[in-house]
Amino acid sequence: MDLTYTAQEEAFRAEARAWLEAHVPRDLPPLDSEEGFPLHLEWEKKLFAERWAVVSWPREYGGREASIIEWLIFEEEYYRAGGPQRATQNGIFLLAPTVFDFGTREQQERILPRMAAAEELWCQGWSEPGSGSDLASLSSRAERVEGGWRLHGQKTWCTRGTFSDKLFGLFRSDPDSERHRGLTYLLVDLKAEGVSVRPVDKLDGDEGFAEVFFDGAFVPDEDVLGEPGEGWRIAMATTGSERGLTLRSPGRFMATALRLIELYRRYRETCDPRLRERVVQAWTDAEAYRVYTLESVTRIMDDAPVGSDSSLMKLHWSEMDVRLHETALELIGPHAELDGTAPEAVDGGRWMKGYQFALSGPIYAGTNEIQRNVIAERILGLPRR
Amino acid sequence: MRFAFSEEQRLFQEALAGMLAEQCPPEAVAEAWNGDSGRIPGLWAKLAEMGVVGLSVPEAHGGLGLDQLDWVLLLQEAGRAALPEPLLETSAVAAPLLSELGGELANEWLPRIAAGEAVVALGLDPAPWVADAHEADLFLLQAGDEIHALSPQEVRATAQPSVDGARRLFRVEWEPSERTRAAAGEGGRELLALTLDRAALGAAAQLVGLARAMLDRSVDYAKKREQFGQAIGAFQAVKHQLSDALLQIEFARPLVAHAAYTLVHDWYTRSRDVSTAKARASDAALQCAKTALQCHGAIGYSFEYPLHLWMKRSWSLAAAHGDAAWHRSRLAKLLLD
Numbered sequence A: 001m002d003l004t005y006t007a008q009e010e011a012f013r014a015e016a017r018a019w020l021e022a023h024v025p026r027d028l029p030p031l032d033s034e035e036g037f038p039l040h041l042e043w044e045k046k047l048f049a050e051r052w053a054v055v056s057w058p059r060e061y062g063g064r065e066a067s068i069i070e071w072l073i074f075e076e077e078y079y080r081a082g083g084p085q086r087a088t089q090n091g092i093f094l095l096a097p098t099v100f101d102f103g104t105r106e107q108q109e110r111i112l113p114r115m116a117a118a119e120e121l122w123c124q125g126w127s128e129p130g131s132g133s134d135l136a137s138l139s140s141r142a143e144r145v146e147g148g149w150r151l152h153g154q155k156t157w158c159t160r161g162t163f164s165d166k167l168f169g170l171f172r173s174d175p176d177s178e179r180h181r182g183l184t185y186l187l188v189d190l191k192a193e194g195v196s197v198r199p200v201d202k203l204d205g206d207e208g209f210a211e212v213f214f215d216g217a218f219v220p221d222e223d224v225l226g227e228p229g230e231g232w233r234i235a236m237a238t239t240g241s242e243r244g245l246t247l248r249s250p251g252r253f254m255a256t257a258l259r260l261i262e263l264y265r266r267y268r269e270t271c272d273p274r275l276r277e278r279v280v281q282a283w284t285d286a287e288a289y290r291v292y293t294l295e296s297v298t299r300i301m302d303d304a305p306v307g308s309d310s311s312l313m314k315l316h317w318s319e320m321d322v323r324l325h326e327t328a329l330e331l332i333g334p335h336a337e338l339d340g341t342a343p344e345a346v347d348g349g350r351w352m353k354g355y356q357f358a359l360s361g362p363i364y365a366g367t368n369e370i371q372r373n374v375i376a377e378r379i380l381g382l383p384r385r
Numbered sequence B: 001m002r003f004a005f006s007e008e009q010r011l012f013q014e015a016l017a018g019m020l021a022e023q024c025p026p027e028a029v030a031e032a033w034n035g036d037s038g039r040i041p042g043l044w045a046k047l048a049e050m051g052v053v054g055l056s057v058p059e060a061h062g063g064l065g066l067d068q069l070d071w072v073l074l075l076q077e078a079g080r081a082a083l084p085e086p087l088l089e090t091s092a093v094a095a096p097l098l099s100e101l102g103g104e105l106a107n108e109w110l111p112r113i114a115a116g117e118a119v120v121a122l123g124l125d126p127a128p129w130v131a132d133a134h135e136a137d138l139f140l141l142q143a144g145d146e147i148h149a150l151s152p153q154e155v156r157a158t159a160q161p162s163v164d165g166a167r168r169l170f171r172v173e174w175e176p177s178e179r180t181r182a183a184a185g186e187g188g189r190e191l192l193a194l195t196l197d198r199a200a201l202g203a204a205a206q207l208v209g210l211a212r213a214m215l216d217r218s219v220d221y222a223k224k225r226e227q228f229g230q231a232i233g234a235f236q237a238v239k240h241q242l243s244d245a246l247l248q249i250e251f252a253r254p255l256v257a258h259a260a261y262t263l264v265h266d267w268y269t270r271s272r273d274v275s276t277a278k279a280r281a282s283d284a285a286l287q288c289a290k291t292a293l294q295c296h297g298a299i300g301y302s303f304e305y306p307l308h309l310w311m312k313r314s315w316s317l318a319a320a321h322g323d324a325a326w327h328r329s330r331l332a333k334l335l336l337d
Helices: A007-023 A036-049 A068-080 A089-102 A105-116 A231-243 A250-267 A275-301 A309-337 A346-358 A368-379 B007-023 B026-034 B043-050 B068-080 B087-101 B103-114 B185-224 B236-264 B270-296 B307-319 B324-336
Strands: A122-125 A141-145 A148-155 A166-172 A183-189 A195-200 A209-220 B120-123 B138-143 B146-150 B156-159 B169-173 B181-183
Touching: A007 A068, A068 A250, A068 A275, A089 A105, A089 A122, A089 A166, A089 A231, A141 A166, A148 A166, A148 A183, A166 A231, A183 A209, A183 A231, A250 A275, A250 A309, A250 A346, A250 B324, A275 A309, A275 B236, A275 B270, A275 B324, A309 A346, A309 A368, A309 B236, A368 B236, B007 B043, B007 B068, B026 B307, B068 B087, B068 B185, B068 B236, B087 B103, B087 B120, B087 B138, B087 B146, B087 B185, B146 B185, B181 B185, B185 B236, B185 B270, B185 B307, B236 B270, B270 B307, B270 B324
Parallel strands: A122 A166, B120 B138
Antiparallel strands: A141 A148, A148 A209, A166 A183, A195 A209, B138 B146, B146 B181, B156 B169
């Protein structure tokens, strides 16, 4: 057991901290809004230009070949400095690991640098109107034609779909197949003929979702990821990353917990004294996640599979995020209901905004009910039925 | 950065687990409830032979000279087996304290501890009780910032029976004097703070093992017990409770190892890390006790079925050396003020 950082890691932290403190934009409007989106893109391009967009990637694709420990350090520093949610996150955190593992060299070269540079934004196409938690029941289909596939059907809840250029998702390519078989992982140009995108506002009113309709849109063979018919297995690698480390590093939650402590110091005289213990509990949630992650990355460095542990992590971070924000809203009491535009809003209304975002955590990337089933069946070995 | 125990630490854990599976089965723990000592006859000598009892006694005094980090996995196993022996107090806490006190006290008692020939009872704030006073050869007791060493003849012990029948607690009355004083002032304060952290951490490690034992037993039961024509473990209502129990354990377990590391390396976060670990390990064990009982149903509620042995040890250790609320309150002072 050695919980110290090397001189190289400390130097990496110092460099990241100095750059982020000087450059992180303050008070950007929401990412999923017409006025906010271009400003977030500008920030992404600045990150990319200085090689901070995808630190763990190879240099040729814009990264720094940072180790997993350095990546954790970068995330800690990014959120400590108050960096905004990443506009490119669905691409760099969800699709990219799959492209690295299953993509051809040609696909990697074509897709990854543009994704990292925020020149091409990606959204995911998993859910359908009839397929949510039961993803394997999906029915959007890919019909084999000369040189590629023609798509028919509908995807929904595509995060930031209206702002995206491309969609990655699963389509039923074998019409006689059922469930997990006969699905193909496709990369779809949202500007192509036969694709239409309809915005759907999220709970918080931002234009964060889209429905995507396919009416014979053509996808060339070069945009199949992995082998046709192997889509389920390939996609599970992506959802594994989504649930686990790649999307939800501890740095974000620890930064929120430390802001909650600052908030407590401002409201300690007026708030309910019982909230003192709740603030402490919220901090221990974040600390437990940080320490669990150290153990988890050590296993990754030892080449042990992460597997179903990612379900434990997903339960913990998603429920912790809700509790962190609930506690903050109780601290600010009557200010909780003020919108960010209200002159007397606390911290620009970030706590209610963050609360609404946190409430999506137990739903997306596999609902927490599904995760509890996965833990019971795959880790504890309880019978499926 | 490497958050993992060493191969040696794992092997020692396995060896102890194997030994306790043989020597400390639930029937033996239940038996200990009825005995005068509350212990398993002969087991302490076997633990001493393995080196467990003298783990943190310096090699010069016949021990292994290891530290708190080496204790974590062993105390987890002691918890898993609901071991009714004074391993936490005598071996994990009193032995390093005696080393630090040094002098005659260390020279006289450390070799006897390592040989399995002496039991040390501890009276430390905030615990009002002294465990195993009936078996103790030496008492190390706190009075304000001072630590005093007393013989059994110098204290009056009144039994305060615990909910856990193998855990013998006492109210100890005694008079501090110049002669009994072993540490005082700034040095005393620092030693007492460190000792409290060691005790709380040791309890936390045992609680993690207890929680895991209750979960494992419940999972086994839920796989075998059939109702409505199927194993009850196939019902989501049961699955989700057991998943939540695992979640609590898995996010407490690394905190215990983390706190042991910062304690051994004397990081400034030591007390904060110990309190985090003890608070969450206590919560995890209490939740696992409830979940285990609920998943067992009526059989778990019967005295002859052994589940209650782990439940009661969990309730005891959750309350000992600062309960979750005490440690969160200490954390609040460290984090918020």
